[in-house]
Amino acid sequence: DTAVSQTPKYLVTQMGNDKSIKCEQNLGHDTMYWYKQDSKKFLKIMFSYNNKELIINETVPNRFSPKSPDKAHLNLHINSLELGDSAVYFCASSPPGTYNSPLHFGNGTRLTVT
Amino acid sequence: AQSVSQHNHHVILSEAASLELGCNYSYGGTVNLFWYVQYPGQHLQLLLKYFSGDPLVKGIKGFEAEFIKSKFSFNLRKPSVQWSDTAEYFCAVNAGQAGTALIFGKGTTLSVSS
Secondary structure, three states: OOOEEEEOOEEEEOOOOOEEEEEEEOOOOOEEEEEEEOOOOOEEEEEEEEOOEEEEEOOOOOOEEEEEEEOOEEEEEEOOOOHHHOEEEEEEEEOOOOOOOOOEEOOOEEEEEO | OOEEEOOOOEEEEEOOOOEEEOOEEEOOOOEEEEEEEEOOOOOEEEEEEEOOOOOEEEOHHHOEEEEEHHHOEEEEEEOOOOHHHOEEEEEEEEEOOOOOOOEEOOOEEEEEEO
């Protein structure tokens, strides 16, 4: 009955590979996000989608491409993985039309690039 | 651009001690303020939030925070911490308008010894 679910939980891969992380929410929210948490626990917004439309795109390498097939899903595809991409990636969602609502976070995907 | 500063990187307390974690933000307009907690190995959970009204807000688990507009601060407090409060604490801000992302501080690690 998880509200925001991410898969996989752990992802270990080699430099140069391409990988995807999936995120699904069953809360009926319109807005979804990807955040990156680095080794120092710093959380930084990467992308935000509202009803399948990209609304926030922070300074992120274009190797990262979000895809939202419908408003309940926001996947993250990463091309040509680099060592510096190692981090925990959190998906989150928030209710429609209420930008001041708290975010609901998924459990995170720990990506390790070797 | 908005930014959030958390002054304490790592706080170490004994059980029953009082806690205050500092948070300052830089943004001149209307803001929404949040404190999130991340227990070891878990996702972020909302502790409390402030949008408007009474500047002293109470959250879960006995936490409270005070919004002081003149100081651009939103400090988190708890009168008596418990060992189970050991976690990362994140202050977050977003501008009070649609299309803005939640910006997080760098977090404070709280370690409580029994």
